[in-house]
Amino acid sequence: MPNIHTLSALVKNRPRVLARVAGLFARREFNIESLAVSTTEDPAMSRMTIAVDVSGTPLEQVRKQLEKLHDVVTVMDHTDDAVVERELCLLKVEVPAEKRPEISALAEIFRGDIIDIGNGTLIVQCIGDTGKIDAFIANFREYGIIELVRTGKVLLARGHQKT
Amino acid sequence: MSDKMINGALGMLKVFEEENVDVIFGYPGGSVIPIYDKLYDSEIRDILPRHEQGAAHAADGYARSTGKVGVCMATSGPGALNLVTGLANAYMDSIPMVAITGQVKSHLVGKDSFQEADTTGVTLPITKHNYLVTNPDEFVDICREAFYLARNDRPGPILIDIPFDISLGDVAWTDRDIKRLDCYEEPKPVDDELIRRAAEMIAQAEKPILMIGGGIIASGASERLFELATKCNIGVVHTLMGKGAFPETHELSMGMPGMHGMAYAALALQNSDLMIVIGARFDDRITGDLQKFAPEAKVIHIDIDAAELDKIRPTQLAICADAGDALDKLVPACKPRDKGPWEDQLFAWRKQHPLTYSMPDEGIAPQYIVEQLYDITGGDAIVATEVGQNQMWAAQYYKLDKPRRFLSSGGLGTMGYGFPAAIGAQIGNPDALVVDIAGDGSIQMNQQELTTAVINKLPVKVIILDNGYLGMVRQWQEMFFDNRLSGVDLTGNPDFVLMAEAHGGVGLRCADPDKVRDTLQQALEVTDKPVFVDFLVSKEENVFPFIPAGKGVDDIMFD
Numbered sequence: 001m002p003n004i005h006t007l008s009a010l011v012k013n014r015p016r017v018l019a020r021v022a023g024l025f026a027r028r029e030f031n032i033e034s035l036a037v038s039t040t041e042d043p044a045m046s047r048m049t050i051a052v053d054v055s056g057t058p059l060e061q062v063r064k065q066l067e068k069l070h071d072v073v074t075v076m077d078h079t080d081d082a083v084v085e086r087e088l089c090l091l092k093v094e095v096p097a098e099k100r101p102e103i104s105a106l107a108e109i110f111r112g113d114i115i116d117i118g119n120g121t122l123i124v125q126c127i128g129d130t131g132k133i134d135a136f137i138a139n140f141r142e143y144g145i146i147e148l149v150r151t152g153k154v155l156l157a158r159g160h161q162k163t
Numbered sequence: 164m165s166d167k168m169i170n171g172a173l174g175m176l177k178v179f180e181e182e183n184v185d186v187i188f189g190y191p192g193g194s195v196i197p198i199y200d201k202l203y204d205s206e207i208r209d210i211l212p213r214h215e216q217g218a219a220h221a222a223d224g225y226a227r228s229t230g231k232v233g234v235c236m237a238t239s240g241p242g243a244l245n246l247v248t249g250l251a252n253a254y255m256d257s258i259p260m261v262a263i264t265g266q267v268k269s270h271l272v273g274k275d276s277f278q279e280a281d282t283t284g285v286t287l288p289i290t291k292h293n294y295l296v297t298n299p300d301e302f303v304d305i306c307r308e309a310f311y312l313a314r315n316d317r318p319g320p321i322l323i324d325i326p327f328d329i330s331l332g333d334v335a336w337t338d339r340d341i342k343r344l345d346c347y348e349e350p351k352p353v354d355d356e357l358i359r360r361a362a363e364m365i366a367q368a369e370k371p372i373l374m375i376g377g378g379i380i381a382s383g384a385s386e387r388l389f390e391l392a393t394k395c396n397i398g399v400v401h402t403l404m405g406k407g408a409f410p411e412t413h414e415l416s417m418g419m420p421g422m423h424g425m426a427y428a429a430l431a432l433q434n435s436d437l438m439i440v441i442g443a444r445f446d447d448r449i450t451g452d453l454q455k456f457a458p459e460a461k462v463i464h465i466d467i468d469a470a471e472l473d474k475i476r477p478t479q480l481a482i483c484a485d486a487g488d489a490l491d492k493l494v495p496a497c498k499p500r501d502k503g504p505w506e507d508q509l510f511a512w513r514k515q516h517p518l519t520y521s522m523p524d525e526g527i528a529p530q531y532i533v534e535q536l537y538d539i540t541g542g543d544a545i546v547a548t549e550v551g552q553n554q555m556w557a558a559q560y561y562k563l564d565k566p567r568r569f570l571s572s573g574g575l576g577t578m579g580y581g582f583p584a585a586i587g588a589q590i591g592n593p594d595a596l597v598v599d600i601a602g603d604g605s606i607q608m609n610q611q612e613l614t615t616a617v618i619n620k621l622p623v624k625v626i627i628l629d630n631g632y633l634g635m636v637r638q639w640q641e642m643f644f645d646n647r648l649s650g651v652d653l654t655g656n657p658d659f660v661l662m663a664e665a666h667g668g669v670g671l672r673c674a675d676p677d678k679v680r681d682t683l684q685q686a687l688e689v690t691d692k693p694v695f696v697d698f699l700v701s702k703e704e705n706v707f708p709f710i711p712a713g714k715g716v717d718d719i720m721f722d
Contacts, residue, residue: 070346
């Protein structure tokens with residue numbers, strides 16, 4: 001059974017910092033479920049939100065190894081914290097014109113948006129936590145998903161707690 | 164940033180002077196010519212090896228034996244890539260090194276230019292940190308950071324990849340202020356409460372044992388360790404990396420445990436009720452089968468690297484601290500303790516299970532040679548080893564009473580390490596007797612460094628335990644693969660005596676057990692050039708004791 005924990009790492013915005021973190025995970029056989037990297041309020045820093053499967057390696061070891069990297073400033077485990085967590089998913093489905101209202105209604109349930117209409121295709125966008133995105137995708141399966149992409153989750157701790 | 168500018172190569176060398184670098188082991192090439200140009204006028208000595216791997220191992224041997232940061236240098240592409248094994252070797256054993264590599268001009272990086280390799284990419288997992296210099300304003304501080312990171316916290320190798328235009332052109336010069344560096348961290352005090360609990364656990368233990376590793380040596384904590392061990396009368400086992408951190412001739416020294424360690428060391432750990440582990444990391448060569456390893460023992464683990472704590476063996480008490488800092492507080496916190504029945508048992512085991520070997524019918528016993536070397540040199544040499552049987556016999560039979568005397572590739576197990584490491588050690592310790600205990604396989608991996616030793620008049624003694632085999636692999640094939648000897652026969656070896664002489668060194672050969680001492684004596688008398696001594700040893704001698712990989716102490720084999 002996978003045991004997914006979400007770490008938020010504040011890292012220096014330097015060349016190769018992503019390679020260092022990804023390389024560490026690969027070398028020590030830590031399994032990354034998803035990874036999102038972006039700039040932060042401080043241009044010198046980036047934030048990595050890493051969902052990691054710790055069924056094989058204790059989380060503590062993952063965190064300590066990350067903290068050893070010179071470009072990593074802090075690592076927080078937010079698994080049990082009050083956080084806001086979001087992921088974005090785009091999926092493209094094959095839809096004949098007569099079925100568009102049905103798709104539109106389904107998207108509505110997930111507060112999703114149709115953001116592109118092509119020749120017999122639609123791209124639907126959905127934002128939510130991982131569970132919601134999973135449900136969103138599952139419900140669209142029967143319409144024939146042509147392509148799908150999701151960002152991996154990002155999160156911030158609620159209130160004054162640091163992420 | 165400062166408005167003072169300086170030539171890049173000169174700025175780097177000025178930082179080296181600030182850091183008291185007195186020697187660089189380096190090999191030139193196109194992209195480091197600007198650095199060599201400034202080295203021409205510098206006080207810093209440059210040693211030219213005959214292969215970049217030799218440069219890296221020499222810097223490592225220099226660092227291990229002196230405690231200073233070793234510096235090596237190579238050009239871009241193939242030069243930098245030839246440092247790779249040496250960097251990985253230093254990384255595994257936590258040796259402070261700074262490696263300088265040239266890189267193609269900044270605007271050519273990433274274009275598959277001549278002699279371009281992604282050096283920082285390749286060395287990323289085998290350095291503590293590395294830099295590709297992109298901004299001339301940052302270069303001088305990067306050089307300072309490299310030394311800071313190499314020697315502070317858990318030491319390790321740092322690489323700086325320097326494009327040609329950076330070392331050739333001007334860079335910003337800043338005045339030295341270590342606390343301003345991005346990597347600077349205030350030293351953290353050791354937690355008094357954890358020390359109090361450690362002292363309490365030691366007081367309550369009936370069968371305590373110390374297991375010490377390279378962290379004691381890196382920290383310079385041998386004397387404080389000695390105080391703790393003697394104040395509380397606790398037996399001390401050492402890992403390969405911890406050899407010499409506690410005097411091996413002392414009554415409390417319980418030897419080296421592990422795959423080819425002493426049985427009494429293994430028994431001491433196995434039957435203890437408290438292991439006090441300082442600066443060691445539960446390597447698989449020590450523990451064997453983890454489930455069976457010292458099952459009754461509680462563990463106090465002191466290590467500077469938090470990631471080593473609870474990584475392999477769960478602890479009852481983990482203290483993340485420099486070994487010396489922790490011992491500074493732990494020694495006064497512990498009450499004196501007398502020897503008791505447990506210590507009697509330890510000493511009895513040591514008496515029951517001494518290291519043994521027998522004299523073979525043909526060839527010399529390799530153990531005998533190391534024993535005689537120990538005897539003749541009074542245990543006062545710096546001993547480098549290669550990797551394999553030679554390494555284990557050196558660890559078993561050459562006892563050391565002082566730290567920084569044993570230079571051996573512990574983590575990576577690099578054949579070819581010993582000779583260039585011995586060269587580095589001899590340069591760092593010109594008056595010391597430096598010996599490399601080698602095999603006929605390993606010595607051929609960096610034999611080109613004979614020239615380096617000859618040119619620099621380095622009287623390194625290379626003791627070749629020549630059995631005509633890759634002995635350790637042959638031993639495994641004999642014991643675990645039905646003696647199907649595959650790829651281990653070294654028939655056709657060069658004549659090591661002639662080889663030494665061809666390079667301008669001294670070559671000696673000995674095939675007679677009765678002449679071992681005389682031959683060693685003859686080698687020791689040479690003071691201005693390297694000596695190769697080709698000892699024709701018993702071809703099929705095996706290393707014992709032997710706990711096969713993944714097994715426990717109960718599976719120990721004595722012959």
